[in-house]
Amino acid sequence: MPDHDVLIVGAGPVGMLLACLLRQDGVNVAILERRVDADARTRAIGIHRPGLDALDAAGLGQAVRAEALVLDGGDVVSRGRTLASLTFSEDRPVLVLPQHRTDALLRRRLEELPGGGILEGRTVTGLRDAGDEVTVVADGPEAPTRQTAGMVVVADGVHSPLRASLGIRWRRRPGSGAYAMADIDDAEAGRRATLFCEPGGLVESFPLPGGRRRWVVRTDAPGMDGTVTADRFRHAIETRTGVRPRLAPGEDPTSFTVAQHAARSFVRGRIVLLGDAAHETSPIGGQGMNLGWLDAVRLAAEILSTRPGRMPELAGWDRRARRSAGAAQRRSLFYMAMGAPVPPAAARARESLIRTLGARPLRRATAGLITMRGL
Template identity: 50%
Template sequence: MSARHDVAIVGGGAVGLHLACLLAQRGVDVVVLERRTEPSHLSRAIGIHAPGLAALDAAGVGDAVRAAAIRIRSGVALSRGRLLARLPFEHEPILALQQHRTEALLRERLAALAPGALRQGVELVGLASGADDVELAARGTSPVRARWAVGADGVRSTTRALLGIPTGARPGSGGYAMADAPDATGAAATALLHLEPAGIVESFPMPGGQRRWVARLAAPEPGMTTEGLQRILDERLLAPPRLPPLAPTSAFVARQRLADRFALGRVALVGDAAHEVSPIGGQGMSLGWLDALALDRALAAALDGSGEAGAPFAAYERARRPAAERAMRRAWWNMAMGSPASAPRLALRLALVRTLAVPPGRTAVTAAFTMRGL
């Protein structure tokens, strides 16, 4: 019979690694099962909000992230080149760092805390939760036993599927295309939001003199090319960027779904496995780290027997489900404000932006952008 770990985490992405670091630094015997044999080198999520940075501090990687990231100190809304509003983030700057670089720092931290805890090339295929432990069957390794298990395996979570937990759709969906390119805007510390009739174009500075460009589409376009995105930017912007011909370009459908439960028996769900939040607004990764903080506390109580009898993850779910729902409402609002609009509707939207850019509206908008209350 294989040795029994304290906690087994399925998924070695940003959230699974973060939770593993939190557990390992408290001396918990943790193992992370990751399907991929090599780390992803795609930039993916880039925004790290102040609450997310505090969560990274708790895992011991906050300073390393600060050193590698750049700070977004303001957000500017424009339309046809005219300034509509400016929101300062000086007191709570949003950090920008490519997700693969953040994950690399978390992997380094976990390797220092618990050498060998991360097992790559291991794919979960079965899960049996008993009275005292959980047994996980996986390709690439012998069965893994643990007192508790966590699914941190993303929006297509195998853990969630094996538990039989359904998800329900929440408002907010839309097609988008994005690419990263050299930043020639002269606004190295500013997020630019271009509210145009055909849909918003957002851009965010990144380390290395790069900038991410994201365009709302009238309908999903899975075959989007760099040339296609360049045409969209040329049509909507007075001073469009020049995308490199080989710039990695992707199209995706942002949607929102919430798991009916965040835990079942000895298994909990965290991050995208529990809630698929639209990436528009950049809340998803930081939200997952806040989940991990709460789940770390719940696991500590479960491991020492001080948790709620019969429902060790009840407090975790009570705290994190409302937070996910608030994040989804904010993301829905962001998506609605950036959707294609007729001239009268766009005029009303621009007037609302101007109104929200001054007190008292500015306080609420800034809180939403900086993820306060989640």
């Protein structure tokens, strides 16, 4: 008999949410995490309807609502003109909460449930699927460990070494770009987001809880070669939007490159890929973490509806998860195209399209796409 019903590799927000969903229904779940301390970076901030439903199902939706900022809506601007204004309805809210706080709430919920906490400092070095169980070998703080599980869920992120070791192909999908971001104090942050789809490249401005604001700048644009310092970041925002954010001295932005990928299959025998280990979706549009949570809810439902000791039939889950990932990546590709650097003629055509999408007949449908309706 295996040591665990399910063993999860990776204690990110997706792995922890799946563990909560399973533990609260009595499933024997272990979580192995290579880190020994919490990730304090802000990272993902947006929680859409599918994500909020997942958090509710895991028993921490109210805790998240108590800390999160609820966006009233957003405006799309170009060359000083507002092209579209959207309001998010109560049934399709967008909440904003820095990921380190979401992670902390997930950890606290895990500690409330039977089954123990996260086994930290464990780097999984091998998986062997024997047909009736999976053996998991991990380096630990003192010595290597060996455990068995009826099913292993790999949720160890975009650069998953385990996905590669399983020989699962990591396929590139359209959509890429380079960006820089910084979170700064802003007492007048408000509750509306602004997207500046400027000819020189995208600038995003999102209010955060606690009187702060996130700025994101597209950097694969003319004049942005090299290291993006605080001065260059501030100058790019001011040049494109006319706004001069107040970055603290030495508060250099974080640079990152966006790419999109998907595993050819999310299931290999008794081993399942979940979250960023299964699909990398551009953070432009804020879908990645929420998509992982949606996959986790559906996976938990399959596990809980299967007789104990049996491996769920996951072919249907695999197809649905890959379809959802493909749809999210196509939406992200569109969002990135709306923020790419373009010449004036192309900027005018893009502005016309944005006006059309924000017009009254299409406004509700556009807001639905932004809030992950249909995934």
